[in-house]
Amino acid sequence: MADLVIRDLHVSVAGKEVIKGLSLTVKGGEVHAIMGPNGTGKTTLSMAVAGHPRYEITSGEVWLGDQNLLEMSVDERARAGLFLAFQYPAEIPGVPVKNYLRQIYNAVKGTDLEVFEFYNIMMEKMQMMKMDPSFANRHLNEGFSGGEKKRHEILQMALLEPKIAILDETDSGLDIDALKIVSEGVNSLRGPELGVLVITHYHRLLEYIKPDIVHVMMDGRIVRSGGPELALELEAKGYDWIRSEVSAGKEV
Numbered sequence: 251m252a253d254l255v256i257r258d259l260h261v262s263v264a265g266k267e268v269i270k271g272l273s274l275t276v277k278g279g280e281v282h283a284i285m286g287p288n289g290t291g292k293t294t295l296s297m298a299v300a301g302h303p304r305y306e307i308t309s310g311e312v313w314l315g316d317q318n319l320l321e322m323s324v325d326e327r328a329r330a331g332l333f334l335a336f337q338y339p340a341e342i343p344g345v346p347v348k349n350y351l352r353q354i355y356n357a358v359k360g361t362d363l364e365v366f367e368f369y370n371i372m373m374e375k376m377q378m379m380k381m382d383p384s385f386a387n388r389h390l391n392e393g394f395s396g397g398e399k400k401r402h403e404i405l406q407m408a409l410l411e412p413k414i415a416i417l418d419e420t421d422s423g424l425d426i427d428a429l430k431i432v433s434e435g436v437n438s439l440r441g442p443e444l445g446v447l448v449i450t451h452y453h454r455l456l457e458y459i460k461p462d463i464v465h466v467m468m469d470g471r472i473v474r475s476g477g478p479e480l481a482l483e484l485e486a487k488g489y490d491w492i493r494s495e496v497s498a499g500k501e502v
């Protein structure tokens with residue numbers, strides 16, 4: 251178990267400050283949700299924590315347990331137990347899913363499993379995600395439907411067994427059945443060893459993946475935190491009331 255601790259983080263993208271002093275702690279075993287208007291910096295936060303070079307961290311700290319993530323490469327962060335499920339997973343034509351999964355598994359776990367050794371591990375997780383075995387032979391994200399892409403992201407999470415998983419809009423593009431399958435996949439991985447940070451626009455996902463804490467992000471900061479009822483309130487009332495309270499100096 252390892253907590254993700256973000257302290258007073260500032261991040262710039264293309265010369266513009268997007269994250270403006272964000273602090274957040276996700277403890278092992280907890281599920282946190284971040285909701286917030288478009289363009290408020292949610293993806294920037296997840297990319298910066300994962301170590302994408304386009305996102306420049308100008309100040310602040312990010313720790314995974316006792317490991318200082320900001321001093322680590324992207325690969326080292328993954329080996330330390332950080333996992334990011336992308337909002338828009340990239341297509342890599344020519345790379346079969348089974349090869350890709352075996353490579354990332356070996357890289358993150360520090361193993362050197364051969365094809366036949368990895369096959370059963372992969373198939374067990376694919377069954378959990380209700381994926382057809384032929385999926386393993388397809389090329390990475392090439393021609394995948396939105397739902398298949400997201401299912402594949404959670405399949406990676408199941409294989410890599412991270413300590414902290416950040417799921418960036420994993421619900422976008424999913425039909426109701428796929429949403430349930432993806433959520434069941436995440437729920438089956440929940441436990442004291444895993445902390446999850448779910449980024450979403452909709453309360454619907456949080457009916458399936460029940461969060462312990464919901465945060466509202468606005469203009470690059472967390473401006474409000476509460477229980478699952480906060481997500482319902484946002485769904486019913488939108489963001490303007492929080493915006494008004496924040497500009498009146500009421501941050502909770």
Ligand SMILES: Nc1ncnc2c1ncn2[C@@H]1O[C@H](COP(=O)(O)OP(=O)(O)OP(=O)(O)O)[C@@H](O)[C@H]1O
Pocket residue numbers: 263264268286287288289290291292293294295304
């Ligand atoms: N590569 C980039 N170049 C320029 N601006 C960028 C880049 N990436 C992000 N931004 C800007 O940073 C801000 C935050 O974007 P980000 O994608 O983090 O928001 P978000 O909260 O995830 O939005 P959404 O809810 O629409 O997914 C936006 O104004 C966006 O235009």
